[in-house]
Structures are given as C-alpha cells and as structure tokens.
Ligand SMILES: Nc1ncnc2c1ncn2[C@@H]1O[C@H](COP(=O)(O)OP(=O)(O)OP(=O)(O)O)[C@@H](O)[C@H]1O
C-alpha cells in the first residue's frame with residue numbers, strides 16, 4: 001500500500017457493506033460482498049467470466065442499487081454516480097466528431113463552461129499520457145492504445161477521488177498494455193486517486209494493486225495484500241517475489257474451477 005493509503009486506511013473511504021444483488025428474473029449474482037478501499041489505494045478484482053465483477057463495480061459506482069447492504073463513499077450512502085467518481089470501461093467510447101482534447105474535457109463541458117485552466121489541465125493529462133502532439137486530432141486517427149489513454153485522461157479530468165475501471169486494457173497488445181499500466185500508475189499516484197480495477201489478468205493485478213480480491217460465484221474471497229514497493233518498476237515482473245504472488249493467485253483461481 002502506498003504511504004497515503006497507509007496513513008488513511010482507517011477511514012474506510014469507500015466501503016461496500018454486505019452487498020446482495022440479483023438482476024430481474026435471475027438468482028443472486030452478488031452475495032455478501034464486503035470491500036474497503038482507502039484513499040489512494042488500488043484494489044483489483046479478478047475472477048472467471050460471469051462471476052460478478054462488473055456487477056460489483058456498478059454497485060460500487062451507484063450505477064446499480066443493491067437489494068441488501070449499502071455502499072458508502074466518504075461516509076455518504078452512494079445512490080448514484082457522483083462528481084467524486086471516474087469511469088473507464090473496456091471500450092474507450094470516444095466521440096469521433098470531437099478532438100482528442102475536447103473528448104477529455106467532455107465531463108466538464110457537459111456540466112458547465114470549460115475554462116482555460118481546464119484546457120491546460122486536459123493538455124497536461126494528455127502530455128502525461130504521451131499524447132501531447134495529438135490533442136487536436138480526431139479519435140479515429142489514433143491507435144487502440146492511444147484511444148485507451150484518452151479515455152483515462154477523460155476519467156481523470158474531474159480529479160475524481162476514486163476511479164472505477166472495467167478491464168480497460170483488455171484489448172491491447174502486451175507491450176502497449178505494460179506501458180499504459182506504468183503511465184496509469186504514475187498518474188494515480190501523483191493525484192492520490194483510489195482505484196477499483198477489474199481484470200482477468202493476474203500479472204496486471206499484481207503489478208497494479210495494493211490488494212487483489214478473487215471473486216467466485218458472486219462472493220469475494222479475502223483480499224491478498226501486494227506488499228511490493230512503489231513506484232512499481234517494469235523489471236519487478238521478473239522478480240521471485242512478484243512471481244510468488246502470481247502463483248498464489250493462480251492457485252486460488254484454479255481452486256475456483
Ligand atoms: N443486465 C443483466 N441482466 C441479467 N443478468 C445479467 C446482466 N448483466 C449480467 N448478468 C449476469 O450476471 C452474472 C454476472 O455478470 P457480470 O457481468 O458481473 O460478470 P463478470 O464477472 O463481469 O464477467 P466477465 O468477466 O465476463 O465480464 C452473469 O451470470 C451474467 O449473465
């Protein structure tokens with residue numbers, strides 16, 4: 001866990017408290033789910049397809065309402081998405097008639113006037129993502145990896161306290177994915193952003209997270225703490241400590257077959 005998260009972990013900044021959820025005419029797909037996220041902490045959810053990861057993310061973000069239990073952000077019950085939240089989904093969903101910069105500024109322009117300060121911050125985020133030269137391009141002229149970077153910048157433009165991410169890098173090649181993971185971590189750390197991150201990829205989970213929870217048939221298992229130092233370096237992926245954590249997750253995942 002990073003220093004900020006350690007200092008404030010007692011606060012339970014985002015808290016999922018014994019959530020139960022069933023879609024209409026379906027059995028329960030989320031059962032008894034509890035999870036705590038501290039400010040600045042990154043928590044990854046992994047698990048087999050259909051186990052309920054996206055549903056938990058939507059419950060945490062107030063996009064779905066649990067039938068039992070509650071979600072609290074900074075002590076307030078979450079009933080709908082708030083300005084404190086940002087989202088990145090698997091597909092970047094950029095608007096092709098807007099420039100890259102205007103796509104990033106969209107969450108602000110939807111709610112009011114965009115100022116020069118906002119534009120400067122948007123450019124700064126894009127520069128952090130290695131896209132300074134593409135601010136005025138249209139999204140269809142960008143690669144898949146570049147589009148994913150724009151979606152991350154767009155999610156961060158409102159300086160959200162917490163980001164919800166649903167397999168945002170799943171469609172990318174391995175190298176692009178590693179570069180994005182590195183740049184994404186650097187941005188979250190400099191902004192103190194907490195993240196709930198869904199992935200199928202155990203290596204990605206260990207690289208990004210302070211804690212990883214395995215989901216199986218709607219239930220969350222006790223989280224695995226990832227005590228690797230920060231900032232995370234790409235070379236860490238080849239260390240025995242890193243591989244031991246991946247192996248531990250692999251065994252836990254195999255046991256859910
Ligand atoms: N809108 C919906 N209506 C009814 N059932 C749904 C709906 N969305 C998801 N489900 C069901 O709820 C269960 C959990 O779905 P969810 O999307 O949360 O899984 P997941 O772990 O994110 O899967 P994946 O890894 O494939 O994305 C699945 O059985 C799915 O069929």
Ligand SMILES: [Mg+2]
Pocket residue numbers: 053054055166
């Ligand atoms: Mg999903």
